[in-house]
Amino acid sequence: xxxxxxxxxxxxxxxxxxxxxxxxxxxxxxxxxxxxxxxxxxxxxxxxxxxxxxxxxxxxxxxxxxxxxxxxxxxxxxxxxxxxxxxxxxxxxxxxxxxxxxxxxxxxxxxxxxxxxxxxxxxxxxxxxxxxxxxxxxxxxxxxxxxxxxxxxxxxxxxxxxxxxxxxxxxxxxxxxxxxxxxxxxxxxxxxxxxxxxxxxxxxxxxxxxxxxxxxxxxxxxxxxxxxxxxxxxxxxxxxxxxxxxxxxxxxxxxxxxxxxxxxxxxxxxxxxxxxxxxxxxxxxxxxxxxxxxxxxxxxxxxxxxxxxxxxxxxxxxxxxxxxxxxxxxxxxxxxxxxxxxxxxxxxxxxxxxxxxxxxxxxxxxxxxxxxxxxxxxxxxxxxxxxxxxxxxxxxxxxxxxxxxxxxxxxxxxxxxxxxxxxxxxxxxxxxxxxxxxxxxxxxxxxxxxxxxxxxxxxxxxxxxxxxxxxxxxxxxxxxxxxxxxxxxxxxxxxxxxxxxxxxxxxxxxxxxxxxxxxxxxxxxxxxxxxxxxxxxxxxxxxxxxxxxxxxxxxxxxxxxx
Amino acid sequence: xxxxxxxxxxxxxxxxxxxxxxxxxxxxxxxxxxxxxxxxxxxxxxxxxxxxxxxxxxxxxxxxxxxxxxxxxxxxxxxxxxxxxxxxxxxxxxxxxxxxxxxxxxxxxxxxxxxxxxxxxxxxxxxxxxxxxxxxxxxxxxxxxxxxxxxxxxxxxxxxxxxxxxxxxxxxxxxxxxxxxxxxxxxxxxxxxxxxxxxxxxxxxxxxxxxxxxxxxxxxxxxxxxxxxxxxxxxxxxxxxxxxxxxxxxxxxxxxxxxxxxxxxxxxxxxxxxxxxxxxxxxxxxxxxxxxxxxxxxxxxxxxxxxxxxxxxxxxxxxxxxxxxxxxxxxxxxxxxxxxxxxxxxx
Numbered sequence: 001x002x003x004x005x006x007x008x009x010x011x012x013x014x015x016x017x018x019x020x021x022x023x024x025x026x027x028x029x030x031x032x033x034x035x036x037x038x039x040x041x042x043x044x045x046x047x048x049x050x051x052x053x054x055x056x057x058x059x060x061x062x063x064x065x066x067x068x069x070x071x072x073x074x075x076x077x078x079x080x081x082x083x084x085x086x087x088x089x090x091x092x093x094x095x096x097x098x099x100x101x102x103x104x105x106x107x108x109x110x111x112x113x114x115x116x117x118x119x120x121x122x123x124x125x126x127x128x129x130x131x132x133x134x135x136x137x138x139x140x141x142x143x144x145x146x147x148x149x150x151x152x153x154x155x156x157x158x159x160x161x162x163x164x165x166x167x168x169x170x171x172x173x174x175x176x177x178x179x180x181x182x183x184x185x186x187x188x189x190x191x192x193x194x195x196x197x198x199x200x201x202x203x204x205x206x207x208x209x210x211x212x213x214x215x216x217x218x219x220x221x222x223x224x225x226x227x228x229x230x231x232x233x234x235x236x237x238x239x240x241x242x243x244x245x246x247x248x249x250x251x252x253x254x255x256x257x258x259x260x261x262x263x264x265x266x267x268x269x270x271x272x273x274x275x276x277x278x279x280x281x282x283x284x285x286x287x288x289x290x291x292x293x294x295x296x297x298x299x300x301x302x303x304x305x306x307x308x309x310x311x312x313x314x315x316x317x318x319x320x321x322x323x324x325x326x327x328x329x330x331x332x333x334x335x336x337x338x339x340x341x342x343x344x345x346x347x348x349x350x351x352x353x354x355x356x357x358x359x360x361x362x363x364x365x366x367x368x369x370x371x372x373x374x375x376x377x378x379x380x381x382x383x384x385x386x387x388x389x390x391x392x393x394x395x396x397x398x399x400x401x402x403x404x405x406x407x408x409x410x411x412x413x414x415x416x417x418x419x420x421x422x423x424x425x426x427x428x429x430x431x432x433x434x435x436x437x438x439x440x441x442x443x444x445x446x447x448x449x450x451x452x453x454x455x456x457x458x459x460x461x462x463x464x465x466x467x468x469x470x471x472x473x474x475x476x477x478x479x480x481x482x483x484x485x486x487x488x489x490x491x492x493x494x495x496x497x498x499x500x501x502x503x504x505x506x507x508x509x510x511x512x513x514x515x516x517x518x519x520x521x522x523x524x525x526x527x528x529x530x531x532x533x534x535x536x537x538x539x540x541x542x543x544x545x546x547x548x549x550x551x552x553x554x555x556x557x558x559x560x561x562x
Numbered sequence: 563x564x565x566x567x568x569x570x571x572x573x574x575x576x577x578x579x580x581x582x583x584x585x586x587x588x589x590x591x592x593x594x595x596x597x598x599x600x601x602x603x604x605x606x607x608x609x610x611x612x613x614x615x616x617x618x619x620x621x622x623x624x625x626x627x628x629x630x631x632x633x634x635x636x637x638x639x640x641x642x643x644x645x646x647x648x649x650x651x652x653x654x655x656x657x658x659x660x661x662x663x664x665x666x667x668x669x670x671x672x673x674x675x676x677x678x679x680x681x682x683x684x685x686x687x688x689x690x691x692x693x694x695x696x697x698x699x700x701x702x703x704x705x706x707x708x709x710x711x712x713x714x715x716x717x718x719x720x721x722x723x724x725x726x727x728x729x730x731x732x733x734x735x736x737x738x739x740x741x742x743x744x745x746x747x748x749x750x751x752x753x754x755x756x757x758x759x760x761x762x763x764x765x766x767x768x769x770x771x772x773x774x775x776x777x778x779x780x781x782x783x784x785x786x787x788x789x790x791x792x793x794x795x796x797x798x799x800x801x802x803x804x805x806x807x808x809x810x811x812x813x814x815x816x817x818x819x820x821x822x823x824x825x826x827x828x829x830x831x832x833x834x835x836x837x838x839x840x841x842x843x844x845x846x847x848x849x850x851x852x853x854x855x856x857x858x859x860x861x862x863x864x865x866x867x868x869x870x871x872x873x874x875x876x877x878x879x880x881x882x883x884x885x886x887x888x889x890x891x892x893x894x895x896x897x898x899x900x901x902x903x904x905x906x907x908x909x
Contacts, residue, residue, distance in 0.1 A: 458645045461647075
């Protein structure tokens with residue numbers, strides 16, 4: 001009995017110390033900086049307008065993105081919930097893919113579609129014999145909005161389709177038997193029951209749009225800066241850390257507001273009665289209207305989800321040297337050069353910021369993240385699985401980092417460990433730590449339900465048959481948790497591999513990661529740089545897809561991860 | 563021999579076990595019978611070492627084992643949900659306890675084999691337990707609990723998860739297997755049918771207290787109080803009091819004190835209950851004097867197996883009687899219970 005209490009404390013202590021040092025301390029330092037003397041120095045180079053502009057723009061673009069996402073996502077959710085059509089499964093898997101894609105991949109994909117060197121402009125230039133790209137969608141609001149829609153439609157589909165399919169059909173049938181016409185059934189029965197999930201999806205999409213960083217940084221250009229991008233600009237380009245901190249606090253406040261709103265809404269109001277465990281059967285489109293609906297939706301979704309990805313992959317395999325010099329002739333052709341070039345160490349040094357180093361760094365960081373996040377996540381999940389007073393008291397401390405933005409984390413690390421001796425002015429050690437903090441919530445959410453799914457009687461049965469506590473863990477818990485642990489490993493690995501927000505603060509020119517190098521290369525002139533950025537993005541795309549396929553394959557069905 | 567002494571336990575600041583004491587002898591099958599919330603499962607978990615009592619002690623052959631961790635007690639425990647390890651096969655589940663006891667591999671294989679043979683499930687050896695039917699899971703769970711040769715076997719509602727037909731079918735099998743094992747067994751259930759069919763000795767639990775203990779027959783014939791009679795559904799319970807003239811007054815009639823059944827301890831004026839069993843009801847007027855005789859109206863008459871279950875009403879009291887003869891609702895009939903069939907029970 002006593003020993004088990006000590007173990008319980010250890011479960012709490014290790015993750016808590018980690019969070020205290022690497023999450024709460026940096027956060028505290030951000031706050032301290034705002035209320036220190038240095039803040040006044042920073043304020044001199046700043047004005048209220050430069051504070052309000054990013055805030056208002058962030059809210060505005062998040063609002064527009066959310067509306068657009070719902071306009072596309074709700075009919076798509078209805079399509080997947082109600083209709084059976086050829087290729088349904090494939091399209092659904094495809095529509096869920098964007099959610100797991102790293103921001104840099106999405107940004108480069110849209111670059112290859114809409115950018116000055118992108119397909120759309122190249123085709124138009126070819127068609128109308130233009131010498132300059134006619135469309136400038138890249139540094140524009142529509143570009144950002146499109147990428148956000150691409151990103152977040154999957155959330156709407158996942159959440160709303162789920163409750164649509166599980167909506168107990170007896171409610172609708174009862175309403176119809178009571179004399180309600182189809183419209184009344186929808187308005188008075190189906191919609192109110194679906195509303196919590198629609199609202200929840202809306203707020204979640206808004207939150208993701210509000211905290212969008214990589215997409216806006218890479219597609220928005222200089223004149224469109226969200227709060228997070230402005231934090232980055234202030235910290236990394238103007239070295240105005242106090243101002244970056246103030247922006248972070250504003251960002252945190254709004255994020256907390258949205259999250260608490262979301263938590264309130266997503267608590268089910270009607271209990272489990274509204275949702276049945278088994279899903280309804282889907283039907284084939286019968287009437288002409290239904291057929292039209294299915295056809296139009298499928299085509300639109302295909303364009304939305306396939307075009308950017310196809311564009312990225314194809315553009316990374318085709319050389320187009322038109323933009324290089326004055327040669328009027330466009331040389332086009334299939335090439336693998338962008339890929340082979342990645343693995344050439346041209347400088348002859350391992351420390352040179354070349355793709356090879358970035359790939360090596362990213363792999364090392366991802367492996368470290370995988371181990372740290374999974375180990376901490378396992379301990380935290382066991383701590384949180386308890387039901388004692390200690391759990392209730394300490395649980396909020398674990399839940400707060402869930403809303404942490406990667407950019408603010410990066411800034412906090414920059415401020416806190418700037419002069420730490422053990423970092424030596426470089427931050428490579430901090431990158432996997434930051435990534436672990438970002439992956440931790442996902443790991444906890446994967447492992448915690450698995451721990452809770454183990455009936456107490458299994459452990460007690462093992463105990464009564466003579467297994468000591470360690471044997472009980474090894475024989476009962478571990479084998480049952482194995483799937484969740486593998487999912488956690490895959491999760492933290494893929495998250496780390498594609499992480500951009502925190503890395504953009506912490507990775508120096510000497511220690512690039514794949515995403516930070518993509519960011520650097522895509523803005524450099526020259527077809528080779530552009531092509532290499534695309535090649536790296538394609539590789540990231542493939543690994544993320546493979547990772548998420550693995551996760552989907554082995555995770556327990558019915559768990560929602562966000 | 564297991565000795566349980568003065569066990570107290572609270573749950574959410576409410577008393578759950580109130581000084582429970584009993585013993586289980588070698589080879590004896592003891593049933594803890596009580597409704598849910600009576601504390602019977604908690605008692606079992608305390609004996610198994612999965613929970614600690616607030617006070618009181620547990621002894622095994624005179625040795626205090628109250629502080630001994632569960633995995634060192636050597637008691638077998640079978641759960642209501644069976645708690646079969648979903649990640650292990652049938653054979654691996656049965657082998658688990660033997661492995662914990664560091665039994666040699668060949669011996670484990672042999673015991674598992676024998677054990678599977680005895681439940682006629684040898685061919686299921688490598689199947690995942692998740693593919694078994696309810697009855698098969700029940701058999702495997704019992705085999706797993708018995709495999710390491712525990713000093714004491716405890717079963718917590720082992721048939722509770724099964725449907726009624728399967729349950730009656732398995733009671734006999736369980737009875738034979740438990741007796742064949744010759745181990746002391748504690749069997750927890752809320753189902754009196756199970757308890758009466760299996761137990762050598764019954765322990766009736768109510769609100770954490772031991773209300774009555776005895777063989778099924780003793781308990782059935784002489785329930786200790788009105789609660790026991792009502793819990794076991796033994797028959798009609800009529801509030802009664804002793805009148806000054808030595809007779810017993812009830813709302814439905816008066817009768818001369820049946821000396822054989824009503825102890826003198828029931829003082830004058832004290833409230834108690836009369837147990838009138840439906841199967842002892844006799845139609846017509848009584849031949850002798852010491853009987854409770856009523857004239858009642860038939861409310862309902864239902865055919866039940868080989869008799870009629872008749873609900874009659876008298877002075878707002880509704881009684882159940884069994885009869886070979888059917889009656890139309892509304893008919894007035896005479897019913898009586900002889901003195902020797904009436905039990906006086908304290909409330």
